[in-house]
Amino acid sequence: MDVSPREIEEITSEDFQKFIEEMNSDFEIIEQNKDCGLEVYNFDEIIEYIRLSKSKAMEIISSSHLLVLRE
Secondary structure, eight states, X not given: OOOOOOOOTTOOHHHHXXXXXXXXXXXXXXXXXXXXXXXXXXXXXXXXXXXXXXXHHHHHHHHHXXXXXXX
């Protein structure tokens, strides 16, 4: 079946190129870490990580907002 790919209006060739580069980078990371041990987390640890990430993100957003107000 010889079918040409259809264009998707929302996706540009630059977006697609960036996606390919990101995917290649992901595969390099996998290759570099293939001999590392697998880390397993329980549900509570994952939730705590999400909460911590949210808190840190809010701190960054708040501090950058204050910087904008001061300028």
